[in-house]
Amino acid sequence: xxxxxxxxxxxxxxxxxxxxxxxxxxxxxxxxxxxxxxxxxxxxxxxxxxxxxxxxxxxxxxxxxxxxxxxxxxxxxxxxxxxxxxxxxxxxxxxxxxxxxxxxxxxxxxxxxxxxxxxxxxxxxxxxxxxxxxxxxxxxxxxxxxxxxxxxxxxxxxxxxxxxxxxxxxxxxxxxxxxxxxxxxxxxxxxxxxxxxxxxxxxxxxxxxxxxxxxxxxxxxxxxxxxxxxxx
Ligand code: ADP
Ligand code: ADP
Numbered sequence: 655x656x657x658x659x660x661x662x663x664x665x666x667x668x669x670x671x672x673x674x675x676x677x678x679x680x681x682x683x684x685x686x687x688x689x690x691x692x693x694x695x696x697x698x699x700x701x702x703x704x705x706x707x708x709x710x711x712x713x714x715x716x717x718x719x720x721x722x723x724x725x726x727x728x729x730x731x732x733x734x735x736x737x738x739x740x741x742x743x744x745x746x747x748x749x750x751x752x753x754x755x756x757x758x759x760x761x762x763x764x765x766x767x768x769x770x771x772x773x774x775x776x777x778x779x780x781x782x783x784x785x786x787x788x789x790x791x792x793x794x795x796x797x798x799x800x801x802x803x804x805x806x807x808x809x810x811x812x813x814x815x816x817x818x819x820x821x822x823x824x825x826x827x828x829x830x831x832x833x834x835x836x837x838x839x840x841x842x843x844x845x846x847x848x849x850x851x852x853x854x855x856x857x858x859x860x861x862x863x864x865x866x867x868x869x870x871x872x873x874x875x876x877x878x879x880x881x882x883x884x885x886x
Pocket of ligand 1: 697
């Protein structure tokens with residue numbers, strides 16, 4: 655079934671001479687349990703598309719769905735609830751709270767939602783992401799790769815319908831990046847997690863099941879089971 659869908663989505667920023675058309679009629683379906691990478695030159699609309707799908711920004715025209723929820727019909731409080739209950743985020747800058755331990759960071763979205771973790775699921779996520787002996791450490795005591803794996807665990811622990819990852823390997827060396835990408839790919843394969851990742855990096859994109867190429871606000875190409883050479 656479909657985890658997320660965009661139907662003739664347009665996004666216009668600003669007005670008059672300052673107007674920028676960031677998305678020009680995007681049509682895309684993201685299947686449940688699929689790992690999709692979005693690539694394209696700087697300014698092609700990758701962040702805008704991801705932000706609109708994730709309910710972080712509004713569209714000018716068109717329809718967006720996450721599961722059965724029509725995102726473009728939600729009120730601000732509906733959007734907050736969508737982001738809290740249905741969506742996980744991974745950012746380039748990790749975005750961990752420095753005063754909290756790894757474990758407290760991972761559990762924060764659940765605590766904010768007033769939910770208790772499913773212990774079996776929590777243990778599985780911690781084990782899969784390889785953080786068993788790092789849980790009591792603060793972010794500054796962890797390497798970049800470990801911090802990003804904490805962020806991955808935080809995104810996954812609430813079992814979101816979709817995880818959106820914005821340049822998740824942008825601040826990592828290639829070895830740490832590979833650890834994070836392997837974890838993302840394994841969570842798709844083993845848990846059926848749906849993931850959408852924006853990246854500039856062909857190696858990162860080659861971990862995805864599908865790559866969508868944007869240029870000037872439009873989808874211009876698409877690859878299934880991409881190799882690094884194809885994505886370059
Ligand atoms: P990326 O690294 O994905 O290309 P950018 O550096 O283009 O991202 O943009 C970073 C942030 O700034 C994004 O959240 C984007 O929405 C915002 N942004 C980009 N261009 C503009 C602009 N011309 N005016 C205001 N905000 C912008
Ligand atoms: P990408 O992520 O591919 O670099 P963006 O989605 O950040 O592209 O930007 C697409 C276009 O929209 C760019 O021309 C950018 O400058 C513009 N843009 C993005 N965010 C804003 C904003 N908040 N205000 C005005 N223009 C923006």
